[in-house]
Amino acid sequence: MSKSTDAPASSPIPMPSPATVVDRLRAAGCVFAEDEAELLMDASATPAELLAMVDRRVAGLPLEHIVGWVDFCGLRVAVDPGVFVPRRRTELLVRRAAALAVPGATIVDLACGCGAIGMAVAGLVEDVALHAVDIEPAAVRCARRNLAALNAQVYVGDLYDPLPARLRGQVDVLVANVPYVPTEAVGLLPPEARIHEPLVALDGGADGLDVLRRVAGGAGNWLAPGGHLLLETSLEQADAALAALAGAGLAPTLARDDELPATVVIGRC
Template structure:
C-alpha cells in the first residue's frame, strides 16, 4: 500500500509518536474511509489505543472485539494460552476469571472446540464485551467479583482456570505507557503494593473450583513469580514457573492434586 493517503497518514501518526506508524496506517485504512477514517485517525492521534480505535485486536490467532475502556490483552499473554492448551482436552471445563474482553477463553475455545467455557469480570463494560466475543463459541459470561458469580455446579469440576489478573504494583502505575494508564481502568492493572493482591485471592479460591488434576494459570512479573508460587503452594497447589524469553512472559501454573482441606 503506497498511496498519497497512506504516506500522509504515516506522517501524521509518526508526528503523534506512534512507533509502528506504517502498520497502524494500514490497519486504519482497512478499517474505514472518508469522514469515518478521519474520526478514527483523530482518536488515535489524540492518544487512544489503536485497538480501541479500530475495535479489535489479533490475539493468539483470533480476532477479539474490544470496546473503549476494556483492558487490551497483551501479546505476551499468548504464552499463558499456549500452556493452558497443552493440558486441555476438547471436553474440558474452563473458567476465565478477570476475563476482560474474554480473549483467553475465546482463544482456548478456538483451539479446543467443545469445551464448557465460563468467564467472569467485575466491570460491566468488560462483561458486555466478553459476551459479544464468547457467545458465538458457546461461552457463558458472569458479572461479579472474581469467582463470586460462578455457578455452584462448577465446584470441583474445573479442568483449566485461567486468570489474567492485575499484577502491576500500585506505585508503578505512573510509569506505565499513557495508552494503558489513561485509557484502561486502573483496576485492570493495579495489583496492590507488590502487585500480588489478586494472585493471593486467586490462590485462596482456586482449590474449591478445580477438579483433581486441574490447573490454574496466572501471569506475573518475573520477580513476582517466587512469592506467587509461595502463595499458591500454601493453598495446597503444586506450583511451578514457566518463562518465555521471546515474549518476555512469565506464567505460574499450579495443579490441584485433590488432597488437603478442600478435598
Template sequence: MPASPSPLADPPALVAALRAAGCVFAEDEARLILATARNADEAAGMTARRVRGLPLEHVLGWAEFHGLRITVEPGVFVPRRRTEFLVDQALAQAPRAHVVVDLCCGSGALGAALAVGLDGAEVHAADIDPAAVRCARRNLAPHAGRAHTGDLYAALPGRLRGRVDILTANVPYVPTAEVALLPSEARDHEPATALDGGPDGLDVLRRVAAGAAGWLAPGGCLLSETSARQASAAKEVFARAGLTARVAVSDDRDAHVVIGVR
C-alpha cells in the same frame, strides 16, 4: 458544495500524522486503520483519535490475539500478545479440558482462544467491570461461551464447583506505586481495576489462589501471568494455596506464567 475529505484520508498523510504523534510503527498502524475503516472520513476520524493517544486497539475496535480478532471497546483492557503464551501453556497442560473458566476476563480473549483450542469445551468468563463483560459476551458468543459480572468466584454458577479443568486468571499485577509509571495508553485508557494489583502486585492473585482448590476438578490447573520479578513470590502463593506450582517462561515473548495443579 460537499465538504472536502480530510487530508488524513490520504495514506501518506495518515502515516505522517501518526509518525508525528510518536507512533513507532506508523506504517503498520495506518495499514490497519485503512483496512478497518469503511470510508475515508472514518479513517480520518480513527487517525485523529489515535493521534490524541487512544490505544490503537480501541481505535480499531478490535485486537489480534491467538489468531482471533477480539472485540475491544473503549475503557476495556487490551489483551497483550505475550498473554498468548498463557493460552499455549493451558492447552499443553490440559489438552482435553471440558470446563474452562476465565476470571478477570477483560475482553474474554483468553476464554475465546481456549474455546477454539478445545473444541466443544464449556467456557465461562467473569469480570467485575460491566463494560468488560459486554465485550466478553460478544467475543464468546460464537463459541457458546458465557460471561458473568461479579467479583472473582462470586460471579460463577455454583454448579461449576469442583468441575473446572482450566482456570485462567490474568489478574492485575502492577504494584500500586508503579501504575503511574505505565505508558499513558494503559494508564489513561484502561481501567485501574485491570492494572492495580495492590502494594506488591499480588493482592488479587492471592484471592484467586486461595479459592482455586474448591473450583478445580482433580488434576485441574490454575494459570496466571506475572512479571519476572514477581514470579517466585507468585509461585509461593500458589503453593501455599495447596497447588503443585511451577513457573513457565517464554524469553521470546517476555512472558511468565505461574501454573498450579490441584
C-alpha cells in the same frame, strides 16, 4: 435575471495518502506508524472517518479501541473503549492452558476482560465448557459478544463470586490474567493503559500480587482433582507468585517465554 441563491457545493474531502497518515502517526510518537496507518485506512469507509480516527490516535487513544478489535493468537477479538486490551505476551498463558486441557474440559476464565483468553483456548481445544467472569460490566458485554458462538457463560462479579455452585470441584483448567502492576508503578504505565483502560485491570496492590493471592487462595474450592490454575505475572514477581500457589495447597511450576517476554505460574490441585 435574478441570481441563484444556492450555495456552491463544497469540495469533497480528499482521501489522505498513506504517507500523510504515517507522517502524522510518527510525529505523535507511534512506533509502528506504517502498520497502524494500514489498519486505520482499512477500518475507515470515508476520508472524514479516517481523519477522525487518526485524530483520536494522535490524541492517545489505543489503536484497538479505535478500530474495535485486537489480533490475539491469530483471532480478531472485539475490544470496546474502556476495556482492557489483551497483550501479545498473554499468548503464553493461552498455549499452556490449551496444553493442559482435553476435549470436553471445563474451563473458567477469571478477570476475563473482553474474553480473549477463553476464546483462544476454545479455538485450540474441542468442545470445552467455557465460563468467564469479570467485575467490569463493559468488559462482560464485550466478552459476551466474543464468546457467543462458543455458548460460553459469562458472569459479572468479583472473581469466584458469581460462578454457579455446580462448578465447585469440577473445573479442569482455571486461567486468570489478573492485574499484577504494583500500585506505585501504575503511574509509570504508558498513557494508553493508565488513561484509557480500567484501573481495576491494572492495579495489583502494594506488591502487585493482591488479586493473584485471592485467586490462588480460592482455587482449591473449584478445581477438580488434578486440575490446573494458570496465572500471568512478571519474572520479578515469579518467586512470590509461586509461593502463593504453594501456600494455597497447589503444586507450583513456572513457564517462561523470553521472546514475548512472558511469565506464567501454574498450580496443580
